[in-house]
Amino acid sequence: MGNYLLGIDLGAGSLKATIIDGAGRTLGEGSHPVTTSVPRFGWSEQDPAEWFEALCAAVPKAIAASGIPASAIAGIGISAGAHIPVLTNAQGQVLRPAIMWNDQRAAAQAAALHERAGARIIATSLNRVNPTWTLAMLAWLQENEPDVMAEAKRLYLAKDYLRYLLTGTWETDFSDAIGALLADNVTKSWSSELCALIGLDMALLPPIVAPEAVVGGVTAEAAARTGLAAGTPVVCGANDTTVEFFGVGATRPGISGVKLATAGVLFLATQGPSVNPPISCYPHIMPGMYYTATGTNSCASAHRWLRDLMFAADGFEGMDALAADAPRGARSLLFHPYLQGERAPYWDPLLRADFIGLTISHGKPDFARALYEGLAFSIRDLLEAARALGLSFGAIRLMGGGARSACWRQIIADVTGLAVERTEAADASFGAALIAGIGAGVFAGPEDAVARCVRLLDTTPPDADSHEFYTSLFGVYKDAQAALAGLNHRLHALFS
Incomplete structure (x- = not known):
């Protein structure tokens, strides 16, 4: 493997894959659209199966555009929007469409949670509950789709489910745990107190690891679908805003x-x-x-x-x-x-x-x-x-x-x-590639990644x-x- 890195970002309208070298130069890009369903006013959902279809279309485009063999990729990082839950059953089947971060259906549940325990939620997980947060979405599901919650065995956040389809592993990072509004900022772990507010079984929640932690390699099945080399290291990654802000x-x-x-x-x-x-x-x-x-x-x-x-x-x-x-x-x-x-x-x-x-x-x-x-x-x-x-x-x-x-x-x-x-470079797929480089050892750490790869292009004064x-x-x-x-x-x- 060389010093080439692949960053994948699942956006609300498309999935983008970017391949960079160790100096942060973009060698190849590929993208593929994803669709959002709006079954009712204020609702917003996506089909997680479509995410992987988009990945399988975008990654080969990026590899072809880069002119490098897939075997030269040293590491893969993935990001996606925060707060987006994917629930699967004991057989690993997705139980319902993923509720997106801009969905507003859980307004009543968010208001009730804030009235009941708003100060404790903020003190524990840093943020005030509103319909954007996974905590409120899961409260809505408990009330309106209890059969789904009863059958659920695993909760993934969006980037984690997409990565699971590459590696078969189950984990998340702390930025997405905070984004779920289910984490304790003091212990840097899941909060039993916040889970108890909505009766959530903590067994549904994945282990928390560092964004740059290598959590597995591309499986043979995923390699056949994506054109990636089997065994290519994949890091946990982080939500899109975290990697994007770091990437500039x-x-x-x-x-x-x-x-x-x-x-x-x-x-x-x-x-x-x-x-x-x-x-x-x-x-x-x-x-x-x-x-x-x-x-x-x-x-x-x-x-x-x-x-x-x-x-x-x-x-x-x-x-x-x-x-x-x-x-x-x-x-x-x-x-x-x-x-x-x-x-x-x-x-x-x-x-x-x-x-x-x-x-x-x-x-x-x-x-x-x-x-x-x-x-x-x-x-x-x-x-x-x-x-x-x-x-x-x-x-x-x-x-x-x-x-x-x-x-x-x-x-x-x-x-x-x-x-x-x-x-x-100014998008999340570039930032995700930098995180992959830290985990794969291409960069000595986050400061080294930024020093080597981030360059100012221009300034527009008012x-x-x-x-x-x-x-x-x-x-x-x-x-x-x-x-x-x-x-x-x-x-x-x-x-x-």
């Missing part, structure tokens, strides 16, 4: 980041846990460090929705060019991106998306620009809520597919008033005049959100 070099307290992916996420690296509910707090890859994360429900997903609805002939590049040509403020057209309700800072599953200020003179460029600006305002909403809790932010390291758009980068810089930094303009427009955005929230609720009541 956020290895010191005070570094902040924004992820433009299916969701929009705001990050801040801290020394030790920074507990400010409802802002989330997770363990970092760096020993002793944590990071805060607060996120919206719709970001790149809203981008894709509008592309499909209005810009199918233009594609993303054409849509981006139209947005860049439109004037700032989109000629008074405002967009609130609550296509799937909203998480932070409102935690309201009944919010609806909207375009307001529409006139007969508006055209496609204005819609494209308003979308970018509305998503940037949503990020500023997260930023202002975090600042109100005493958190301080510097330059933003940008992550996710949206980072490729120069127009969107400038809008984010102008709306937030913060410089936007972009690294050469324009002072545009920041002043967007600050005024953000006030309108906020007032409109407050004015429309009650109407959103009435619409839901009328049509639910």
Whole structure:
């Protein structure tokens, strides 16, 4: 085996595989879409079998693009969205679709858990319960699908189930244990107290190991399906936000980041846990460090929705060019991106998306620009809520597919008033490959991985005049959100 590494990330809309060398250079990439089912308003589910089908399609593409033999891969790392539970029975069969992190069905269970034991949940597992967390999802399943819970013998988190299909092993890391809201930050193990709140049998929970721990090798069966070499070492990995933030070099307290992916996420690296509910707090890859994360429900997903609805002939590049040509403020057209309700800072599953200020003179460029600006305002909403809790932010390291758009980068810089930094690689599959390299011995540790592989590509500073303009427009955005929230609720009541 050589010093080549494979990172695999299961996103909400696709699975991506990336092969890098020991200097962090990308040699080959492959991706394959995954579908999300929305059986009811506020619900969001995926079929775990489709995840592995996507892996079996994406990995051979990455290997072929890299020009290296599969036998040269020294290690494999996997990441996926946090909180997503997969339940299997005694025969290893998946019992139901996986409930996604943006699913809102468990709102009542989350509220009941918070009223009953909110302070203890926060003290134990660092975070306030809401429908995003696995704890609330499992409470909903206990109440609504008790037969499933009775038959379940193992609980996997998303990346762990995907890795199980490669290695046949069962474990998780501490970032995903915290993400399940079932872990004790003091003992760094599962919490019997939190499990007892929902009557969860702790035998369902996997062992907790380090993200860089080699947990097994690719099985012969998985090798035949994926084109990988049997026996290739596979590390445990961590959730997507953990590896992605690490992968842009956020290895010191005070570094902040924004992820433009299916969701929009705001990050801040801290020394030790920074507990400010409802802002989330997770363990970092760096020993002793944590990071805060607060996120919206719709970001790149809203981008894709509008592309499909209005810009199918233009594609993303054409849509981006139209947005860049439109004037700032989109000629008074405002967009609130609550296509799937909203998480932070409102935690309201009944919010609806909207375009307001529409006139007969508006055209496609204005819609494209308003979308970018509305998503940037949503990020500023997260930023202002975090600042109100005493958190301080510097330059933003940008992550996710949206980072490729120069127009969107400038809008984010102008709306937030913060410089936007972009690294050469900025997605979770790259971060997962770095974790694999630590476990496989390609890197001496996390600092070595970042020093050798993470390079700054460019910086986008904010324009002072545009920041002043967007600050005024953000006030309108906020007032409109407050004015429309009650109407959103009435619409839901009328049509639910």
